[in-house]
Amino acid sequence: MSTSPTVTAAESSATGGLTDQTATPARLIDTWFPCPEVDKAVGTPAGSGLSEKALFTWFASRPIAQARAAVLCSLLPDTLENRFDIQAAVLKGEKAAMLRLRSRIAEQYGAKPPVVLDIYSGRGIISLEATRAGATAIGIDLSPVATLAGRLLADYPLRDWSAEPPLPYSPATEFAREEKEAASPNSKRRKSATTGQLGLAGLAGEPRLLGDVRTVLSEVGRRVAKQMTAHYPGNAALGGQVPWAYLWAVTIPCDGCSRRFPLIGSMVLRNPYNRTRDEGQALELIVDGDHWLPHVKDGLPQQQPTFSAPVGKQGKSARCPFPNCGHVHTLDVVKAKGFAGQYIDAMLAVAEIDPNTNRKEFRVPRPDESAAAARADLSALSTIAGLSPFPDEAIPRGNKDNVRASGYGYTTYGSLMNPRQTILFATTAKIIAELHHELREAVSPEYAAALCSYAASNIARQLRRATRGSRKESRGRPDGSAQNRVYSGDVFTNQSTVTHAFDYLEVGPGAGPGTWSSVSSSLLNALRKVLLENTFESPPARLRRASSVALPFRDATIDVIVTDPPYYDMIAYADSSDLSYAWFKRALRGALKDLFDGALDGTDGLQDKSEEIIVKRGAKANGDHRTQDFYESMLARSFAEARRVLKANGHMTVIFGHSDPQAWKRLLAALTNAGFVVTSSWPSRTETAVTGVATISVTVSIGARVAPPNRPIGIAAQVDAEVINQVKTRCRTWDGDGLALEDQLMASYGAALQVVGRYSKVITPDGTAVSLEHYMTLARRAVRDAVALRLDESPLEIFDPHTRLAIFWHEVHGRMDVPKGEARFFAQSDALRIEDLRGPILIETKAGYRLRHDAPGQLFSTSSTYEVVRGMAARWPEGTVAAAACLTSAERSPTDAQVWALVDWLATKLPASDPVRVALAAVKRNRASIQAIAVSSGTTHVAATPLSLFEETS
Secondary structure, three states: OOOOOOOOHHHHHHOOOOOOOOOOOOOHHHHOOOHHHHHHHOOOHHHHOHHHHHOOOOOOOOOHHHHHHHHHHHHOOOOHHHHHHHHHHHHOOOHHHHHHHHHHHHHHHOOOOOEEEEOOOOOOHHHHHHHHOOOEEEEEEOOHHHHHHHHHHHOHHHOOOOOOOOOOOOOOOHHHHHHHHHHOOOOOOHHHOOOOOOHHHOOOOOOHHHHHHHHHHHHHHHHHHHHOOOOOOOEHHHOOEOOOEEEEEEEEEOOOOOOEEEOOOOOEEEOOEHHHOEOOEEEEEEEEOOEEEEEEEEOOOOOOOOEEOOOOOOOOEEEOOOOOOOOEEEHHHHHHHHHOOOOEEEEEEEEEEOOOOOOEEEEOOOHHHHHHHHOOOHHHOOOEOOEOOOOOOEOOOOOOOOEHHHHHOOOEOHHHOOHHHHHHHHHHHHHHHHHHHHHHOOOOHHHHHHHHHHHHHHHHHHHOOOOOOOOEEEOOOOOOOOOOOEEEOOOEOOOOOEOOOOEEEEEOOOOOOOOHHHHHHHHHHHHHHHHHHOOOOOOOOEEEEOOOOOOOOOOOOEEEEEEOOOOOOOOOHHHHHHHHHHHHHHHHOOOOHHHHOOOOEOOOOOEOOOOOOOOOOOHHHHOOOOOHHHHHHHHHHHHHHHHHHEEEEEEEEEEEOOOOHHHHHHHHHHHHHOOEEEEEEEEEOOOOEEOOOOEEOOEEEEEEEEOOOOOOEEEHHHHHHHHHHHHHHHHHHHHHOOOOHHHHHHHHHHHHHHHHOOOOEEEOOOOOEOOHHHHHHHHHHHHHHHOOOEEOOEEHHHOOHHHHHHHHHHHHHOOOOEOHHHHHHHHHHHOOOHHHHEOOOEEEOOOOEEEOOOOOOOOOOOOOHHHHHHHHHHHHHHOHHHHHHHHHHOOOOOOOHHHHHHHHHHHHHOOOOOHHHHHHHHHHHOHHHHHHHHHHHOOOOOOOOOOHHHOOOO
16 A cells, blocks of 8 residues: 655646645646556456446446546545545445545535536446545436436436335236246256346345336336247246247358258357266257258267358358258358348257256257247337337448448348347337336336336347347367356457357247346346445436537536546447447337437437547448547547536546557547646556457546646757656656556656646747657656666667667566557657567567567677577577677677676576576676687678577467
């Protein structure tokens, strides 16, 4: 735990030393942030916010620990007491510490609580933490789906619903009794309960909201199951139990023999499990003349999938299974058949839960089950809230990267399901709309809307397990050595991409993974934990749909803004949530008119994206307005609006993460151009997001305040010196606070821009304005220099740029793999490009980049010192002559001080057992002999031969 004192004189000067109400007082975010505590907390259930995030499907979730730290550090001044209590509140969630912090916030802001605004509220995590801190929390988002998510988390759970009349439904429904029986200690079905808790059966003394949400979910499930009886026949042999899932596959006509066959990616139904003597199950295709039939067998599959990539190769293709054909169809041909309307769905297998073993058992469909599925008729459905009963809204052009089915000929959001699935969801949406009308007669309009909102949110949860992208997930191993659970896969594979599969699971109205009862239990458990966490008397947050470029607030009315803007091109929020939006319009049009009545729709009937601030991949090619230029201009406009509504002494904290340094530069430029002074940047290792564009592991909380008026013009040389001094001074503080060296590199941006922000602009002697990128590079270089690395008598500055980077990389990361984004940031320390480092200095791996310690290629006079030393280490097993040849090949003096300083340094830095260290230690001991041989050999050239002893692998 940090023991840093209150804000120092130097830090006070750096932030202006402002304490009166006409200026901007220093806040903790300007000088300190609990980075180590956040890093630790995000790995815990409480600090990660798993319950809060589990309440609703949204993207790029913000961990509770980081949001809490950002809110508290933005509100409070820098004192020792505040630092200690924030560390306890963030790391351990201590209630006593939070109470003390709330008390100090109340004292500081007087009778009226401070107003904390999030202009990109998403699921409402920041707004929730603002209410827990005792502030008035306001969150806005352009997306109606995100706004709904925020209300479910930070609005409805904080309201007092105790005076509401009782609901007109009995909680003791057959659906609830079934759940209670499943959870009883003696029940053979107990393990099938999603959480092992009571789920829909309820608990005595639970909060009113939780109990009533439970009742409404149960009522929806009961009505849906009743109305869908004809579509999903039960199994008389299992007491009428309805199967939990059905395995389907798309079929195509063969170009070789014209016979139709299914596209199957895996023949495994359930892997074996030795511990329970489970042989597993596999799918087979039985060919009978011109037709095929599915067959389920025990054991491992004996047939190859019909849609897969050849062993050891990439790129899937479809192979006709008829023995006298075997024609292979490329992926492009398969896609073309979809656009030509040649896809037909076929049911392959039915999945049930054995009541005796709780095992997921597969069997072939019965004739009545196949007939029931074939009878699914969408034309028989009636409209919902004046809309078509299922989403006929077209998937917009250019969405094949994030709605993958659109790349295979599926053109509407309704087509992402087979007809029977669509009827199930349409029935669910209509029942929720009907319940809203009934509830309005019994309870307040606000409570009716809240209860139906939770019910509708369950549709989004079920969509994750119930489209053509929901693969059958069969855990375990073919040898039976691992648990072999079977469940429906998540359609969101990488934060936001809606995946596609030709063989997919249809989850029915029964009980099992992905069914209504299962996702209801998950929702209720998440809501229960959120309610238990809300232990403070706090008013609900106010969440509304609005645009960040037109904030609906008067000038200078907001105390603090804490926000998490879109991450450039990493997630297409609206495009990926339109699937949910299309269904919410039908279920909630009457309940939430401000979000789903259609008045706010875009021209395509989906969410309005005209002011969505993202970079849409392939925008220019597809005629989409969400280009890089659009993102930058709109982000600047939103920050200008933030500046307008923020009080003169207000602060703004922006949380941002991206692997591309250019994205960082644009964000920081938008802040400064909008009239803010960046005061700090605090990294947190909160992310494991793989988005299809990049992998990020770090997000940064950036502190900013309103730029004071009448700032002077700065002279480049003077400002450069101030930046270097400021960063090096802060490095000493960061060391004391336990901030890791790689995190200090990112924190240096804020320290540098804090200095730059004292000036209206910085110019060179010829009047040219100095770029922001210059100070980003200078800041990182100052951190590197602050480490005060000296190799023998050679300071780091005298080495060539590639060697400087290698030395500093080794100091920070050692032999670890570094994500590509962080590697690019690292290269900025010496204004280097990662492309130039790949090969001579770095090796690319699956995880990113790693510093090379193996033998280099051929050495030349232009080779870096680091390459020369690596060559000497690699060639040492051949003796002193080979090691000396590396010096002559690179045309280095035998007594080159940099070479021998690096040999000595690396020999002490590497682990004792490392073969490179062993070789360099021998080189060091034989220095005199190597030098003598190099002198006598003159310019003799010997190529360096890589040795397997030092090979690097990816």
